Amino acid sequence: MTDRTEYAAVGDLEFAYETFGDAGDPPLLLVMGLATQMLAWDEEFCELLAGHGFHVIRFDNRDIGLSSHLHEAGLPDLGALLAGQSAPAPPYTLVDMANDTAGLLDALGLESAHIVGASMGGMIAQQLAIDHPQRVRSLTSIMSTPSREVGRTRPEAAAALFLPQPTDPEAAADRSLQLYRLIGSPGYPLDESRVADLGRRSFERGNDPAGVARQFAAITVSPDRTPGLRELKIPTLVIHGEDDPLVQVDGGVATADAVPGARLVVIPGMGHNLPPQLWAQLADDITANARAAETGSPASA
Incomplete structure (x- = not known):
């Protein structure tokens, strides 16, 4: 597999990213979720989007994969933060991660892009649209929520x-399988070979549990984005699995309800992953939303 990884400096941090398609096409930036490297935007899915006429960019957030890790920040007290107790403030919030994303656009020489975020990546994408609306041509929020108080995790998925x-690549492959058997899509068979490979490759690129904890702390302390979402004037698509046990579907409903004119797509049988069987539909929906932004016409259902 060809290594297409490039690096961009954003302030004191460095971000690993990869691109697909023609650089002359409209840019589409993919933002991934908690504890998950850009590899989870599968290359085949990225190529599919590129085939729809986009210059596709995927990247590792801070504290994951090959991007900068804030090792000196240490391990946050998640128990205290989740309990609402007094605790040292986390080193960053979702606002900072949204600023990272805007900074990456700067580093790539892009004034704006179509933004697609999944899970925590959807939260970052929402925050980017709120804080930097001029940078977001269209917004797609997938299996996400405007607040950690909405769409709470089912107990069996916790x-x-x-x-x-x-502790090693094979253990990481097993863990990835365990994870997606718990939170994946009950309506679609799990591609176990692909899932295990993702876990294995992610471990080999970089395994940093403390970095994941810092990302989770950022979610925990970030306020409800609903008031900011109500002010958006950006073509917005919200996609959510009807059977998502990690961020339940009311998170998607709340996101769509908050953004004026947003289109909500709820997919039966979809959980908290992106099954290959749905890639064509997801790509079509994302493309329709982006085209609506470029033409000024409503996205077709």
Whole structure:
């Protein structure tokens, strides 16, 4: 597999990114979620989007993969933060991660892009649209929520957040399988070979449980984005699995309700992953939303 990784400096941080398609096409930036490297935007899915006429960019957020890790920030007290107790403030919030994303656009010489975010990436994408609306041509928020108080995790899926950390690539492959058996899509067979490979490759690129904890702390302390979302005037698509146990579907409903004119797509049988069987539909929906932004016409259903 060809290594297409490039690096961009944003302030004191460095971000690993990869591109697909023609650089002359409209840019589409993919933002991934908690504890998840850009590899989860599968290359085949990225190529599919590129085939729809986009210059596709995927990247590792701070504290994950090959991007900068804030090791000196240490381990946050998640128990205290989740309980609302007094605790040292986390080193960053979702606002900072949204600023990272805007900074990456700067580093790539892009005034704006179509923004697609999944899970925590959807939260970052929402915050980017609120804080930097001129940078967002269209917004797609997938399996996400405007607030951690909405779409709460089902008890049976909560175990996914506390699986033992892997110590080698094969343990990481097993952990990835355990994770997606808990939170994946019950309506679509799990591609176990692909999922195991993702876990293995992610471990080999960089395994940093403390970095994941810092990302989770950023979610925990970030306020409800609903008031900011109500002010958006950006073509917005919200996609959510009807059977998502990690961020339940009311998170998607609340996001769509908040953004004026947003289109909500709820997919039966979809959980908290992006099954290959749905890639064509997802790409079509994302493309329709982006085209609506470029033409000024409503996205077709």
